[in-house]
Amino acid sequence: MEHTSVLLKESIDALAIRSNGIYVDGTLGRGGHSSEILKQLDSGHLYAFDRDEAAIKASDQRLSGISDHYTIIRSNFASLKAELAKHDVKHIDGLLLDLGVSSPQFDDASRGFSYRFDAPLDMRMDQRQSLSAYEVVNEWDYHDLVSIFFRYGEEKFAKQIARRIEQVRDQQPIRTTFELVDVIKSALPMKVLNTKGHPAKKIFQAIRIAVNDELQELHIVLHDALSMLNPQGRIAVITFQSLEDRIVKDTFKEYSSVPKIDKRIPLLPEQLETPPYRLVCRKPILPGSEELMENNRAHSAKLRVIERIR
Incomplete structure (x- = not known):
């Protein structure tokens, strides 16, 4: 890598x-x-x-x-x-x-930093810490999710995505990066999905920043x-x-x-x-x-x- x-x-x-x-x-x-x-x-x-x-x-x-x-x-x-x-x-x-996340971290599928690979939700730069992307996605309050999506991802559909995450996780936990990508896509209008750039990029950035403070x-x-x-x-x-x-x-x-x-x-x-x-x-x-x-x-x-x- x-x-x-x-x-x-x-x-x-x-x-x-x-x-x-x-x-x-x-x-x-x-x-x-x-x-x-x-x-x-x-x-x-x-x-x-x-x-x-x-x-x-x-x-x-x-x-x-x-x-x-x-x-x-x-x-x-x-x-x-x-x-x-x-x-x-x-x-x-x-x-x-x-301040860029290193290529090996992104390219190591097991670390869960990238929406390009299916992996457990992790995103910890320090594997010794307890907080991971899994806890953020599955346990944080709707309002906290909206806050980090707005602040750290500058995502204008933050409320819709946070609400959809809340709906899905009430049925079963969101465990992997691809599962999260599917949830994000399901919350976005078709015109956004058809634009250039990956629809999950801003949300993944926001979660990574929150996990690692x-x-x-x-x-x-x-x-x-x-x-x-x-x-x-x-x-x-x-x-x-x-x-x-x-x-x-x-x-x-x-x-x-x-x-x-x-x-x-x-x-x-x-x-x-x-x-x-x-x-x-x-x-x-x-x-x-x-x-x-x-x-x-x-x-x-x-x-x-x-x-x-x-």
Whole structure:
């Protein structure tokens, strides 16, 4: 199961890696980005986070052939500050986040991430956690389902789909991905089913985000990492959907902008200073035409970068 890292060169270049720095890959996956970071480190160190045991095993083997200047931490990146504190790390020189679900996770039918394969409803990035897609689909209240379908999937037929799920599961549990796809299709008007794109895509995305608490974890890691960043340190984030991109964009804007203050109020000396962070690029970096041709999963990717300047 091959996984091609999206925006690999662009994201590594954006970090402006220093050979003696402390860097974090918050989304280790199959080690594509981590490998490139590690190649540029001399006396520095890489800390790589992932919840997926299979990904950790594969990446550990890959990284060990490059250098021993790395530590893999089996945890989600929201625990960045606490986990790094265990290694006496309080400041970092860079963080990379690739927020796409890795190809092996999608392509492994048993994981239940994809509507393309029939598998038990799962979608857990960390197999140790109890909450799975099965519990969300079969046990969550109608109103909770509507909420996540609207918020995380931006699905305009959220109410109809949630109501249909409720009707079906009252008769028998919805156990597999294909069963869920059939339920979703049965709730949608024919004109939607005939449009481009898979009718279950938004609902599967919403359930996956809810199972893994992805958006809340993104909020946490961005604020923690920004507070830990050394001067001239950078954070590079690759997003693949609008909800994540909005969080990154708004957070970076908040930290790099001068707060708006009523002109009638006298300014304090610290309020006259420029913000301690700057956007490395005003607009997101997008994949080039060559990458788009070679990797279909790059089409929705956006890279945003911020730097601490003081």
